[in-house]
Amino acid sequence: MSDIIKNGRIQADDWTVLRLAEGEEAATVALPAGRVIVPLALWQARRDALLEQARAGAVGVWLAGDDDPTALAADLAALPVIAVDFPKFADGRGYSLATLLRTRHGYTGALRAIGDVLRDQFFFLLRCGFSELQPRAGKYTAAQLEAALASLRDFSEPYQGAVDRPEPLFRRQPRRPLAREAA
Amino acid sequence: MYQYDEYDQRIVDERVAQFADQTRRYLGGELSDDEFRPLRLQNGLYIQRHAPMLRIAAPYGNLNSKQLRTLGHIARTYDRGYGHITTRQNIQFNWPRLEDVPEILGLLANVQMHAIQTSGNCIRNVTSDPFAGVAADERVDPRPWCEILRQWSTFHPEFAFLPRKFKIAVNGAAEDRAVIQVHDIGLDIVRNAAGELGFRVLVGGGLGRTPIIGEEVAAFVPWQQILNYCEAILRVYNQHGRRDNAYKARIKILVKALGVPEFARQVEAEFAHLEDGPSTLTQAEIDRVASRFTDPVLSPLQADAGYRARLAEDKTFAAWARRNVREHRVPGYASVVLSLKPHGVAPGDLTAEQFDAVADLADRYSFGEVRSTHEQNIVLASVREADLVALWQDARAIGLATPNIGLLTDIISCPGGDFCALANAKSIPIAKAIQERFDNLDYLFDIGDLEINISGCMNACGHHHVGHIGILGVDKNGAEFYQVTIGGQQGNEAALGKVIGPSFAAAEMPDVITSLINNYIDHRHDDERFIDTVRRIGVEPFKTRVYAERGARQQAGEIAHV
Numbered sequence: 215m216s217d218i219i220k221n222g223r224i225q226a227d228d229w230t231v232l233r234l235a236e237g238e239e240a241a242t243v244a245l246p247a248g249r250v251i252v253p254l255a256l257w258q259a260r261r262d263a264l265l266e267q268a269r270a271g272a273v274g275v276w277l278a279g280d281d282d283p284t285a286l287a288a289d290l291a292a293l294p295v296i297a298v299d300f301p302k303f304a305d306g307r308g309y310s311l312a313t314l315l316r317t318r319h320g321y322t323g324a325l326r327a328i329g330d331v332l333r334d335q336f337f338f339l340l341r342c343g344f345s346e347l348q349p350r351a352g353k354y355t356a357a358q359l360e361a362a363l364a365s366l367r368d369f370s371e372p373y374q375g376a377v378d379r380p381e382p383l384f385r386r387q388p389r390r391p392l393a394r395e396a397a
Numbered sequence: 398m399y400q401y402d403e404y405d406q407r408i409v410d411e412r413v414a415q416f417a418d419q420t421r422r423y424l425g426g427e428l429s430d431d432e433f434r435p436l437r438l439q440n441g442l443y444i445q446r447h448a449p450m451l452r453i454a455a456p457y458g459n460l461n462s463k464q465l466r467t468l469g470h471i472a473r474t475y476d477r478g479y480g481h482i483t484t485r486q487n488i489q490f491n492w493p494r495l496e497d498v499p500e501i502l503g504l505l506a507n508v509q510m511h512a513i514q515t516s517g518n519c520i521r522n523v524t525s526d527p528f529a530g531v532a533a534d535e536r537v538d539p540r541p542w543c544e545i546l547r548q549w550s551t552f553h554p555e556f557a558f559l560p561r562k563f564k565i566a567v568n569g570a571a572e573d574r575a576v577i578q579v580h581d582i583g584l585d586i587v588r589n590a591a592g593e594l595g596f597r598v599l600v601g602g603g604l605g606r607t608p609i610i611g612e613e614v615a616a617f618v619p620w621q622q623i624l625n626y627c628e629a630i631l632r633v634y635n636q637h638g639r640r641d642n643a644y645k646a647r648i649k650i651l652v653k654a655l656g657v658p659e660f661a662r663q664v665e666a667e668f669a670h671l672e673d674g675p676s677t678l679t680q681a682e683i684d685r686v687a688s689r690f691t692d693p694v695l696s697p698l699q700a701d702a703g704y705r706a707r708l709a710e711d712k713t714f715a716a717w718a719r720r721n722v723r724e725h726r727v728p729g730y731a732s733v734v735l736s737l738k739p740h741g742v743a744p745g746d747l748t749a750e751q752f753d754a755v756a757d758l759a760d761r762y763s764f765g766e767v768r769s770t771h772e773q774n775i776v777l778a779s780v781r782e783a784d785l786v787a788l789w790q791d792a793r794a795i796g797l798a799t800p801n802i803g804l805l806t807d808i809i810s811c812p813g814g815d816f817c818a819l820a821n822a823k824s825i826p827i828a829k830a831i832q833e834r835f836d837n838l839d840y841l842f843d844i845g846d847l848e849i850n851i852s853g854c855m856n857a858c859g860h861h862h863v864g865h866i867g868i869l870g871v872d873k874n875g876a877e878f879y880q881v882t883i884g885g886q887q888g889n890e891a892a893l894g895k896v897i898g899p900s901f902a903a904a905e906m907p908d909v910i911t912s913l914i915n916n917y918i919d920h921r922h923d924d925e926r927f928i929d930t931v932r933r934i935g936v937e938p939f940k941t942r943v944y945a946e947r948g949a950r951q952q953a954g955e956i957a958h959v
Contacts, residue, residue, distance in 0.1 A: 279640075304435050304518070306558025310635045313555050318670060334419060334428075334436055341554035358427065368415050371404050373548040374624075374676065376555065381675045382624075383404060383548070384682045391688035392400055 217359060218326070219336070219347040222366060224359055227348070231276060231297065231328055232256070249273070251297050251328075254281045261289070268292045276328060279307035283315050290321045295346070300329035309342045316343035316377045333362035340366060343377030398459040398766050399544050400689045401509045408551065409506040412513055416440050417499035424496070439519055439557070441487075441512035442498055443818075450816065451490045451498060452515040453505060457525040457543040457567070458486035458769040458776075462756035465767065467508045469752030471501055480752065482737060482745040484809055484858055485564070486524050486769045487515055491816050513551055518559045518646075520550035520631070524566045526574040527768040527776045530692055533726045537586040537594065539569035541687040542623070545678065549624050556631045560638035561646035563631070564603075576771065578602045578611045578891040579863060581648050582630060587617065594620045600630060600660070601652030604857035608893045609649045614661045620683070622668075624676040629667035633660070693764045693779060698729025701783040716838065717789055717800040729782050733763075735775040735792055736799040736807065740832040743825040744810040745773030754795040762788045771860075772809055774802065805847045805914075806832045809860055813853030813870065814877065820853030822870025822877035827851055827906050834907035835914075844914055847927045850885070863887045865928045866913060867894045868906070879906055883913065883939055884931045897940040901947075908950065909943055916942040 218227040231251045234243060240256040251274040257264065267273040274295035275286060286296065296315060298308040308327065315321040326346035327339050333354070339347055354362060375382040383389065401409075416436075423433040437443075441452035453468070460468075468488055472480045475497050481489045493501060505511055515522055523543045530538045546565060550556070556563070566575040569586040577583025583599035595617045602611025618626045634648045652660045708715045723732040735755065737745050747755070755775060759767050762784050763777035770776055775797075780788055792798040801807045808831065811817065813824025828851055835841055850864025861867030867882035878900040885894030901909050914927075916939050921930045931939065 303432070304558050305640060306518075306556070306560075307636055307640075309555040309558070310632050313632075332432060334432070335557075338552075338554035338557050364418075365415075369408060369411050369552060371407060372554070373404075373408070373551055374553055375674075376553075384679075384685070385675060387404065389402055389404060389682075389685055391685045392691065393688060 216348065216351045217356075219359075219363065219366070220345065222363065224356075224363070227346075229274065229295065231348075251276050251295060251326075254278070254285060257289075258285065265289075265292060268294065274324075274326075276326075277311055279305055279311070281311070283311055283319060286315075286321075287319055290315075290319060290323070293323060295324040295326055296321065297326040297328045297348075298344070300327060300331055303330040303332045303335055305330075309338060312339075312342040312344055313377055317380075333358075333365045336362065336365045337368040341372065341376040341378050398461055398690060399456070399540070399686070400691055402689070405548075406506075406509070409509070409511045409513070412440075412511060413499065413502045413506050416502060420495065420499050435517055435558070437495075438517035439514055440498075440502070441515035442495070443516060448492045449495050449498065451493050451501065451512060452483065453488045453490070453510060453512050454515050454522045455486050455488055455510075455769050456547050457523055457529070457540060458527050458771075459540070460767050460769060461508075462759045462765045462767075464508045464510055465752050465756035465759065467504055467510070469749045469756070471504065472747075472749035472752060475501055479746050479748045481743070481812065482747065482769045482773045482775070484745075484771050484773060484811065484860055485522060486527075486771055487522055488769070489812070491812070516562070518561050518563075519557050520553065520559075520563045520565065523547050523550070524564070524575055524580075524771060526568060526570055527770040528574065528723065528732055528778065529569065529768075530690075531725050531727075531730075531732055531778045532570050532574075533724050534571035535569055535726070536571065536588070537569040538687075539567040539575070539586060540690060541683060542569075542584070542586065542620075543567050544686050544689075545624070545682070546627070549627070549676070553631075556635060559631070559635055560640045561643065561648075563634075563648065565627075573887075573889050573891075576860075576863065576887045576891065579604055579608070579860075579887075580611060582627065583611050584623070589617050596620065596623050596626075598626065598630075600664075601649040601657075603647055603649045604860055604862050605647065606644050606855045606857075607647075607649065608857070608862040609653065610891055610893065611649075612652070612657045614657065614664060621678050622672055624678060625671040625674055626664075626668055628676065629664045629671055632667050633663045637663075695727040695730055695779060697727055698781060698783070700729065701781075701785075704782045704785050707786050713800075714786065714789055716842065717798055718785065720800045720802045720804065721798070722785065725779065727779075730779050731782055731785060733777045733780050733785070733788060733792075734770070734802045735777065735797040736801055737774050737797065738801055738807050738832070739796050739799045740806060740836055741829055742796075743812075743815075744808050744828050747775075751795055751797065754791075755797070758788065758791055761791070772807065774807070800838065801841060803846050803848070804841045805835050805844055805849060805910075806841060808832070808849045808851060809864065810851040811853050811858035813851070813859075817853060817858075819856055820870060821855075821872040822853050822879065823903070824851045824853040824859060824868075824870060827868060827870075827879065827903060830903075830907050831910055834911065844918070845924075845926055848887075849910070860887070861885070862893045863891060864894060865931070866910065871900055873900060877903055879903065881909060881913075881943075883936060884928070886928055895936045897936060898944060905947065905950075908946070912943040912946045913939055 276297035566580040585597040598615040599611035768776040814820035852859035852861040853870040882894030
């Protein structure tokens with residue numbers, strides 16, 4: 215069990231993220247017991263065998279930065295969770311992947327950030343459509359994670375539209391010209 | 398200039414709180430160096446040779462007198478009494494303490510300023526024409542568009558961690574003074590055959606290690622769609638720009654690798670999904686943003702007799718007026734450039750007292766506003782002709798009336814090895830040595846328009862590639878040497894300079910410039926500028942002259958063989 219942030223709260227989580235070790239093959243590697251998030255290559259190699267488990271809510275898929283989200287387009291309704299991996303927090307490809315999954319492909323299920331997920335990126339991650347944030351196990355103490363919830367609300371009215379609020383500020387709020395304000 | 402509304406203010410206030418907390422966690426050991434680095438960079442904070450350097454945003458170079466006085470206060474209180482105008486129209490302080498930065502940002506927020514995205518691998522401060530709104534050759538005022546781009550790019554969640562930094566420049570005039578051809582995105586505001594407003598979009602320009610002139614990706618994007626189009630460009634770049642090698646990570650490398658047609662095709666494919674989406678701009682939004690620019694309403698004035706008389710009888714004043722005063726679109730007004738290049742001072746530096754004094758000049762003569770330029774000077778955009786003599790006298794009193802705008806000594810220079818941890822070599826002492834060599838004003842006027850740009854390393858903050866004479870600091874077996882290019886140019890005819898040959902020691906640089914100038918004077922036609930002579934006769938005669946005279950000096954034992 216590890217902790218994730220979901221719906222603005224810290225929650226216990228029982229998914230295992232499977233990463234292929236050196237020498238392991240997507241086609242043959244043994245799956246751990248319980249609910250598991252598998253790499254895209256594994257999903258593609260064993261889709262027929264895993265589809266039922268996905269529908270039953272026991273298998274999800276994670277994407278690397280250079281994976282093409284269209285590879286999952288036919289499976290979006292079946293997958294209980296899609297994760298996007300941040301190998302380093304400064305690798306920003308995952309923000310575009312998440313945005314595309316939500317806006318281009320219409321994915322409405324759980325979207326999880328995994329890997330180097332740090333509190334100072336929480337706000338951006340939420341804005342790009344992530345619904346679950348999973349910092350590396352041991353990255354934060356319970357107290358630090360609790361404090362990190364504040365970072366979900368770093369900015370109250372961002373300027374531009376994004377997945378969470380598609381309309382930019384000038385459409386969401388009545389912004390006034392200067393003359394009217396002075397009057 | 399643009400006046401914040403409650404939302405603009407809230408965003409900078411929230412930023413101050415966020416960064417104060419991040420700094421507290423860093424100092425308390427909760428954030429590692431690696432984790433804190435991008436956070437502080439996105440707040441303009443570098444760890445430099447001596448101390449942190451804080452880069453403060455001057456959006457498209459606009460500053461008012463209240464902001465200038467705050468900058469003066471910061472220079473006095475948290476720095477060593479001076480600040481520096483950068484080649485991207487921003488302001489840098491070289492000596493603040495990290496612990497003080499949250500407090501400094503708080504002071505800035507009080508006057509509608511910030512340091513957001515002045516560094517880091519994100520969309521940087523948008524730059525533009527320092528004569529926006531007053532230039533006679535302007536088609537469309539670029540400032541509202543710059544502000545719209547500033548707001549769109551500020552904390553854009555998808556583009557906060559790009560492969561590398563990303564710079565946007567906007568031009569709205571016949572003569573491009575924003576150097577849009579050497580930006581990641583260069584936007585040229587144009588009208589199509591039907592008279593509709595839109596943007597010609599250039600992508601992939603840039604200086605640095607691999608200098609490239611940007612290429613046109615779209616001939617006309619309707620103004621309503623410009624944010625959608627920029628989003629498409631950024632998304633293609635964010636997904637496909639190289640992340641394995643920082644030197645190959647700029648968008649220019651991606652554009653070169655794909656080729657312009659393929660890059661444009663990918664952008665168009667992305668744009669097809671975004672066109673007419675929620676980020677589409679409305680006339681009401683453009684009008685609202687434009688309304689928040691507090692420009693004075695100017696009526697034409699009679700030509701001022703006192704000014705004309707002074708021009709005729711006072712050669713010193715006339716020299717200043719000729720170089721530092723520029724035509725204004727409204728008769729009876731002029732724009733004035735305050736030179737931050739007095740001989741012997743680091744280009745672009747202002748003391749705390751000068752920040753205050755410039756604020757006073759702005760209040761007295763130019764409606765309380767100034768613009769910083771990428772040439773590292775300061776513009777008073779709208780000055781009554783009748784005030785020019787008084788302004789000149791006041792500017793002289795504070796050392797900002799050197800009549801050298803556009804002349805050889807109006808040198809663009811990065812801070813270089815005196816301050817910057819990245820530099821291979823010092824820049825400022827080279828600039829000073831050249832200024833000392835060419836100290837005779839009559840001779841400078843005779844040489845005429847000439848741009849010398851100096852960078853202390855390949856990162857090219859001093860824009861050396863587009864200097865008529867470019868000087869690049871290089872490391873040669875641990876010693877500081879300088880490579881010289883000629884023929885570079887900014888503006889509509891932007892071009893990259895060509896290297897003339899092996900590099901020079903610092904002490905040789907004034908002689909090298911002298912050789913180049915003498916060769917120009919021997920070959921020039923009538924009123925031909927240096928750059929035009931280079932273009933006409935080519936690099937070779939300059940090269941031959943420089944190295945022949947260098948050889949002669951070596952023979953004479955004036956310099957060691959290197």
